[in-house]
Amino acid sequence: MRQLVNWFRRKRLEDSLDRELRYHLERRTNDFEQTGLSAKEAHRQALLELGGVAQIQEEVRDIWLTRWLRDFAYDLRFTARSFRKTPSFTITTILSLMLGIGATTAIYSLVDQVLLHALPVRQPERLVLIDWKGDQVANGFGSWNLMSYPICRDLDQQKQFFEGAFCRALTIVNLSTGSDYRPAEAEIISGNYFPVLGVGPTLGQVLTNDDDRRPNANPVAVISYDFWKTQLGGAVDVVGRKVLVNRHPLTIIGVAASTFQGIDVGHVPSLWIPASMATEIIPGFSDLHDRRTRWMQVLGRLNPGMTLREAQSGLQAWFKAMLQEDMGRPGFPVITAERRQRFLRSTLVLTAAPQGHSGLRRRLLEPLWVLFAVTAVLLGLACLNVSGLFLARGSARDREIGTRLALGASRGRLGRQLLTDSLLIALTGGLLGTAVAPLAVRTLIALLPSNEIATISGNAGGTGLHANVALRLLLFAFAASVTAGVLSGLAPAWQAGRRSLVSSLRERGGMGFSSVRLRKVIVTAQIALTLILVVSAALFVRTLDALMAKGPGFPTASLVSFGIDCQRSGYSEQEGNRLILRIDEAIRHSPIVQASSLARFALLTGGSWNDPMTILADRRLATDRDVNLNSVTPGFFPTMGIKVIAGRNFDDRDMAAPGERDWRSAIVNESFVKRYLGGRNPLGVRICEGSGPDAKPNTEIVGVVSNFSYRGIREESEQAYFPFQGEGAATFYVRVRGRGEWSLQTLRAMVRGVDPSLPMSNFRTLEEQVDRSLSTEHMLATLSGGFSVLALLLSLVGLYGVMS
Numbered sequence: 001m002r003q004l005v006n007w008f009r010r011k012r013l014e015d016s017l018d019r020e021l022r023y024h025l026e027r028r029t030n031d032f033e034q035t036g037l038s039a040k041e042a043h044r045q046a047l048l049e050l051g052g053v054a055q056i057q058e059e060v061r062d063i064w065l066t067r068w069l070r071d072f073a074y075d076l077r078f079t080a081r082s083f084r085k086t087p088s089f090t091i092t093t094i095l096s097l098m099l100g101i102g103a104t105t106a107i108y109s110l111v112d113q114v115l116l117h118a119l120p121v122r123q124p125e126r127l128v129l130i131d132w133k134g135d136q137v138a139n140g141f142g143s144w145n146l147m148s149y150p151i152c153r154d155l156d157q158q159k160q161f162f163e164g165a166f167c168r169a170l171t172i173v174n175l176s177t178g179s180d181y182r183p184a185e186a187e188i189i190s191g192n193y194f195p196v197l198g199v200g201p202t203l204g205q206v207l208t209n210d211d212d213r214r215p216n217a218n219p220v221a222v223i224s225y226d227f228w229k230t231q232l233g234g235a236v237d238v239v240g241r242k243v244l245v246n247r248h249p250l251t252i253i254g255v256a257a258s259t260f261q262g263i264d265v266g267h268v269p270s271l272w273i274p275a276s277m278a279t280e281i282i283p284g285f286s287d288l289h290d291r292r293t294r295w296m297q298v299l300g301r302l303n304p305g306m307t308l309r310e311a312q313s314g315l316q317a318w319f320k321a322m323l324q325e326d327m328g329r330p331g332f333p334v335i336t337a338e339r340r341q342r343f344l345r346s347t348l349v350l351t352a353a354p355q356g357h358s359g360l361r362r363r364l365l366e367p368l369w370v371l372f373a374v375t376a377v378l379l380g381l382a383c384l385n386v387s388g389l390f391l392a393r394g395s396a397r398d399r400e401i402g403t404r405l406a407l408g409a410s411r412g413r414l415g416r417q418l419l420t421d422s423l424l425i426a427l428t429g430g431l432l433g434t435a436v437a438p439l440a441v442r443t444l445i446a447l448l449p450s451n452e453i454a455t456i457s458g459n460a461g462g463t464g465l466h467a468n469v470a471l472r473l474l475l476f477a478f479a480a481s482v483t484a485g486v487l488s489g490l491a492p493a494w495q496a497g498r499r500s501l502v503s504s505l506r507e508r509g510g511m512g513f514s515s516v517r518l519r520k521v522i523v524t525a526q527i528a529l530t531l532i533l534v535v536s537a538a539l540f541v542r543t544l545d546a547l548m549a550k551g552p553g554f555p556t557a558s559l560v561s562f563g564i565d566c567q568r569s570g571y572s573e574q575e576g577n578r579l580i581l582r583i584d585e586a587i588r589h590s591p592i593v594q595a596s597s598l599a600r601f602a603l604l605t606g607g608s609w610n611d612p613m614t615i616l617a618d619r620r621l622a623t624d625r626d627v628n629l630n631s632v633t634p635g636f637f638p639t640m641g642i643k644v645i646a647g648r649n650f651d652d653r654d655m656a657a658p659g660e661r662d663w664r665s666a667i668v669n670e671s672f673v674k675r676y677l678g679g680r681n682p683l684g685v686r687i688c689e690g691s692g693p694d695a696k697p698n699t700e701i702v703g704v705v706s707n708f709s710y711r712g713i714r715e716e717s718e719q720a721y722f723p724f725q726g727e728g729a730a731t732f733y734v735r736v737r738g739r740g741e742w743s744l745q746t747l748r749a750m751v752r753g754v755d756p757s758l759p760m761s762n763f764r765t766l767e768e769q770v771d772r773s774l775s776t777e778h779m780l781a782t783l784s785g786g787f788s789v790l791a792l793l794l795s796l797v798g799l800y801g802v803m804s
Helices: 002-008 010-034 039-050 053-064 067-085 087-116 149-156 193-197 225-231 275-281 308-327 337-344 359-396 398-406 411-447 471-497 501-506 513-550 573-588 636-640 670-676 740-754 766-773 775-803
Strands: 127-133 162-176 182-189 201-204 220-223 242-245 248-256 271-274 297-302 347-352 559-565 593-599 609-611 613-616 620-622 627-632 644-647 665-669 686-689 699-705 719-723 729-736 761-765
Touching: 010 039, 067 087, 067 411, 087 359, 087 411, 087 471, 087 775, 149 162, 149 297, 162 193, 162 275, 182 275, 193 297, 201 225, 220 242, 225 248, 242 271, 248 271, 248 275, 271 275, 308 337, 308 347, 359 411, 359 471, 359 513, 359 775, 411 471, 411 775, 513 775, 559 573, 559 740, 559 766, 573 593, 573 729, 573 740, 593 636, 636 729, 665 670, 670 699, 670 719, 729 740, 740 761, 761 766, 766 775
Parallel strands: 182 271, 220 248, 627 719, 665 699
Antiparallel strands: 127 297, 127 347, 162 182, 162 242, 162 297, 201 248, 220 271, 242 248, 559 729, 559 761, 593 627, 593 729, 609 627, 613 620, 613 686, 644 699, 665 719, 686 699
């Protein structure tokens, strides 16, 4: 530390040393003059006795500053002067490393935010995700790792393992602060969510267990800091105000901490609502206390000193007893003996969750690490490129290096000088790469799979990702720059370390054999790394091209879709269904529309309504996995351009009478027939939803359609379709005349003509939806292709520099 302080005081120390040396020299000179020597001889004797001023200065400087630091400073000054004399070389090497370090830093920014960064909560390393492994004998909705609310509350009571366990579920609501309703994301949470996480308020208070005791008794909410700032102007009197959520008024009791954006990096909620209000917030939901309805993720905070392995092992005895108890509870489903055994074999699995729970992380885990590896290869290629250019430059500096050897410079000292050259170039390239990294990160965020709604939280795409240069990113960029500098300078430094004065003089007239061989090795490595990146990019592009060529199984031109959820706007299910049919009628009679239809659930969004089914043909059988289900109007298949290859389409005979809940008929796809019916005729076969022994197959298959994509382009699935029962919500599919993008305003006007306050969600063309469903493949193909072009460019520059 003292040497570091002395570095900044070195001018003052030098002046003090000069004064002290002059004082001693003058005093000894006076002493010698008093003995009778002449002034000139006295000065010479004083210098001889002192031992040389320059040597003393060097020895004292070594005490003030460690030699390596002083030498490094001198090397930096010399390097900077030499680079100013060769601007083309300097610019080429800096740009090469800027591209490599900038690309690596940009990808690392996403890797850090999506995969590595812990939640800004109290001791995130103690958080665990609690998941049910096995058959829950439950219905549900949501994404992954789901359990019921009552089981979450039971887990919260296991205080020998957990400081607390909480649950949460993300949902979409229609939100209004006094103006038009807009789709927004809300998190429905148990009352101990904020206390267990250790998150406090910016204003007011957070939700507690007192807000989550009695159903519908506490219409309150906590809003996010971003929502408070962007939508409410940061009003200091926000506590006590009301917002309308699905037409239900909720009182704002607090604003969450500014650093907290939920536990899901892919989704930033605008507000948090207690689970006791779920029946008001989720249309048609009435199963909050049903143990067989799974819809929430459960996370816990381990007790201090409790390990994940100990907690998971200790929970099993309680869990097995709970399974036995559940089977004896009233309302437990009637299931087969085989399924009962699967239920009893279920276990609880605990997973470390310092980053929370994220579907985006689940989808991008492998793609982001692949891209990070690609950029690491690109950075390695840039290092080889710069190393080759330094070797070529070293050949041109033979006279200088030979002279320095003749003057007594050691081979190690020359190597350190060359490493300083590469470090200065790398740090400069890293600085420029870090400066342009935010632009690259914004581009990368735009390529990520985006949310299904445009949230009003003010974040990029509603993902909570940002392009800011944080301290962690600066540290990574610095480490990458130093590593690149060392790697770039190793070969030149090694070459200098092997050089002797005799060989330098011998090779003065041309390039040495060892130097030529080393440069050939570097060129070969550059070509090999470039081929790796080019071939990888070609494979990613080929995969994307194959999926695009496959398509969804129906023509997408001039086809648009949008969603309407009337129950989230305060309508009952019956009122909502009537409203949806009125909108559909208006759209079908529009001159810009060729055909229109309704589906209960949207296609190509990654989700679906799915359940096992029971089939009654020549024998009774249950499907071995879930079947993707939907309910559609008779015009759905003609509008989509999907062929009915056997039987007939739906018509008025299939529509349920008022109050009738069972479906009269069904249409299945080819994959369903092939997997479950073999070669027999599917028409007339009866099916039903569910696979229990009490399932009653009373729905007749009346048609078979060709295969097409439901959840995503990649998936091939068994599908069954029933006559439309909207439940107050629907996805509209409209084939328009002309370009689909031009129809938005006309379709919006038709919806507002029926209800001006009714929001449309997810309006997009089916071509856009296909692109969105392949967003990960698009990202991999685009970025790997761009990186391979950069690799080719770097290789060409390196080859040109070496060969010239």
